[in-house]
Amino acid sequence: xxxxxxxxxxxxxxxxxxxxxxxxxxxxxxxxxxxxxxxxxxxxxxxxxxxxxxxxxxxxxxxxxxxxxxxxxxxxxxxxxxxxxxxxxxxxxxxxxxxxxxxxxxxxxxxxxxxxxxxxxxxxxxxxxxxxxxxxxxxxxxxxxxxxxxxxxxxxxxxxxxxxxxxxxxxxxxxxxxxxxxxxxxxxxxxxxxxxxxxxxxxxxxxxxxxxx
Amino acid sequence: xxxxxxxxxxxxxxxxxxxxxxxxxxxxxxxxxxxxxxxxxxxxxxxxxxxxxxxxxxxxxxxxxxxxxxxxxxxxxxxxxxxxxxxxxxxxxxxxxxxxxxxxxxxxxxxxxxxxxxxxxxxxxxxxxxxxxxxxxxxxxxxxxxxxxxxxxxxxxxxxxxxxxxxxxxxxxxxxxxxxxxxxxxxxxxxxxxxxxxxxxxxxxxxxxxxxxxxxxxxxxxxxxxxxxxxxxxxxxxxxxxxxxxxxxxxxxxxxxxxxxxxxxx
Numbered sequence: 001x002x003x004x005x006x007x008x009x010x011x012x013x014x015x016x017x018x019x020x021x022x023x024x025x026x027x028x029x030x031x032x033x034x035x036x037x038x039x040x041x042x043x044x045x046x047x048x049x050x051x052x053x054x055x056x057x058x059x060x061x062x063x064x065x066x067x068x069x070x071x072x073x074x075x076x077x078x079x080x081x082x083x084x085x086x087x088x089x090x091x092x093x094x095x096x097x098x099x100x101x102x103x104x105x106x107x108x109x110x111x112x113x114x115x116x117x118x119x120x121x122x123x124x125x126x127x128x129x130x131x132x133x134x135x136x137x138x139x140x141x142x143x144x145x146x147x148x149x150x151x152x153x154x155x156x157x158x159x160x161x162x163x164x165x166x167x168x169x170x171x172x173x174x175x176x177x178x179x180x181x182x183x184x185x186x187x188x189x190x191x192x193x194x195x196x197x198x199x200x201x202x203x204x205x206x207x208x209x210x211x212x213x
Numbered sequence: 214x215x216x217x218x219x220x221x222x223x224x225x226x227x228x229x230x231x232x233x234x235x236x237x238x239x240x241x242x243x244x245x246x247x248x249x250x251x252x253x254x255x256x257x258x259x260x261x262x263x264x265x266x267x268x269x270x271x272x273x274x275x276x277x278x279x280x281x282x283x284x285x286x287x288x289x290x291x292x293x294x295x296x297x298x299x300x301x302x303x304x305x306x307x308x309x310x311x312x313x314x315x316x317x318x319x320x321x322x323x324x325x326x327x328x329x330x331x332x333x334x335x336x337x338x339x340x341x342x343x344x345x346x347x348x349x350x351x352x353x354x355x356x357x358x359x360x361x362x363x364x365x366x367x368x369x370x371x372x373x374x375x376x377x378x379x380x381x382x383x384x385x386x387x388x389x390x391x392x393x394x395x396x397x398x399x400x401x402x403x404x405x406x407x408x409x410x411x412x413x414x415x416x417x418x419x420x421x422x423x424x425x426x427x428x429x430x431x432x433x434x435x436x437x438x439x440x441x442x443x444x445x446x447x448x449x450x451x452x453x454x455x456x457x458x459x460x461x462x463x464x465x466x467x468x469x470x471x472x473x474x475x476x477x478x479x
Contacts, residue, residue, distance in 0.1 A: 043280070047276060051271050053271075054269060059269075068275070075279045076279060076282050079283055080286075148265070152267075155263060156266060175263060175266050202259060205259060209262065213258050
């Protein structure tokens with residue numbers, strides 16, 4: 001499912017790109033206006049991508065407040081580097097790359113901190129990352145909304161146990177719906193590597209989500 | 214069922230988008246292969262489950278907080294900026310590097326020995342000095358010989374005077390250089406342009422079968438003795454470095470032996 005986030009994601013020939021820039025509502029045009037000091041254009045870009053970026057970072061870190069903070073940092077970095085931005089790639093690719101780097105950096109920081117928590121007592125049997133203690137609730141569920149909520153939580157938790165190198169491509173592909181080509185550009189790896197990592201991530205997830213499949 | 218078909222079908226299942234129909238060949242294979250059918254269904258369920266996560270919304274004041282953060286950063290960096298020119302760590306590093314390079318070059322230029330000036334300084338005293346030619350010295354010697362007869366003691370004194378004059382010249386140049394060196398650091402000077410002491414015929418200390426004998430203070434270096442005749446001819450004889458006692462150097466082998474000595478002196 002290649003959902004088009006903006007018109008810039010289409011790979012236009014060079015001649016057509018000028019037309020895209022001429023469109024005042026395109027991402028590149030807004031960025032160009034930001035470069036000249038137009039604050040409203042930047043606010044428009046923030047409004048356009050804030051939910052996607054926050055959601056993506058939340059899926060990566062499984063921490064809402066931290067995700068909001070990192071999403072803000074993503075836009076601050078974009079603003080700071082607005083002069084260096086090149087229109088050769090889609091704007092969203094650039095933005096997702098910043099967000100990915102920040103999220104991975106945060107995950108590594110957390111690993112270093114090694115906070116003493118309940119998660120430390122429940123390491124995965126295969127020596128992988130820890131999973132939270134979540135005893136099964138034996139009571140009957142009230143309605144389907146609750147079932148869906150519980151399932152979502154379980155999926156999110158399962159994703160957060162994936163190693164970071166598998167986590168990012170899986171989220172970008174199966175949650176964000178990005179194409180393999182775009183994922184490879186965001187993660188700056190080859191398409192083959194992206195495909196194999198996604199496949200491996202699904203295998204991991206399948207093992208963890210057996211109860212729901 | 215071929216293994217290759219299974220692999221191709223599984224790859225197509227993996228790479229397909231959610232809800233996308235498989236190709237005809239893959240669909241046919243999946244219908245006939247239980248293993249691939251199972252793989253297809255489990256993958257489809259898993260991807261639907263993951264896709265159901267949906268979008269998490271950012272807080273309503275997200276944009277305001279981003280702008281506040283940018284403004285906060287701008288005000289915090291304003292303390293380090295000079296007008297529109299922001300002075301960051303790289304700028305300071307570059308400025309320091311340039312300063313060091315310029316300083317090093319200036320120091321090197323200031324410490325370099327002024328070769329041309331030194332050459333002029335060394336040549337100046339010899340220009341003003343009275344030059345005693347061999348002819349003049351011979352005629353003067355004849356007059357002195359006729360008037361006083363000349364004794365060996367006087368000759369020795371004259372020779373000593375001549376040698377001490379040479380030393381004086383060198384010491385004068387040395388003091389000149391030392392006085393210059395008080396302002397600047399010492400540098401090597403070429404003293405070969407100095408006039409050598411002139412030894413006249415009457416300076417002979419003895420005479421062996423009508424040949425006069427002269428006394429020359431022999432340094433541990435090769436010498437060049439220039440003999441001037443009254444008729445204007447001259448001849449230069451090179452004397453190798455001589456040694457005495459344990460410092461003996463065989464005649465004609467001096468320079469080569471000296472070359473093999475680590476200190477230059479045996």
